[in-house]
Amino acid sequence: MWKSVVILRLRKPTTVRSAKQAFDLLSARWPVSDGKAYIAALEACEGAEDGHVSDESARELFLLALKEAAIPYSTDIE
Numbered sequence: 001m002w003k004s005v006v007i008l009r010l011r012k013p014t015t016v017r018s019a020k021q022a023f024d025l026l027s028a029r030w031p032v033s034d035g036k037a038y039i040a041a042l043e044a045c046e047g048a049e050d051g052h053v054s055d056e057s058a059r060e061l062f063l064l065a066l067k068e069a070a071i072p073y074s075t076d077i078e
Contacts, residue, residue: 002059009072019048019058026062032069041065 001018008014008025016022023045032038041061047053066073 002055004059004075004077006059006062006066007074007076008066009074016062019045019053019055019062022058022062023049026065030065030069031071035065035068037061037064037068 002016006016006022008016014025016025023042026038026042026045030038041058041064044053044058044061048055048058063073063075
């Protein structure tokens with residue numbers, strides 16, 4: 001679980017609390033599939049599940065993928 005959640009501002013707000021949730025979003029419902037940040041975030045979130053990448057690194061790369069896809073978001077500590 002991430003220390004600070006990421007809240008995507010889509011049709012309805014979507015809260016992402018972990019690399020697993022981020023990976024699920026990236027692999028199923030992402031608006032772009034060829035961006036550098038998207039690919040890095042997808043690999044990092046998958047790697048976080050295996051323990052090869054830190055949760056915080058996966059989160060940072062997920063934020064970059066959000067910026068690349070122009071998806072509005074905010075962060076918050078739960």
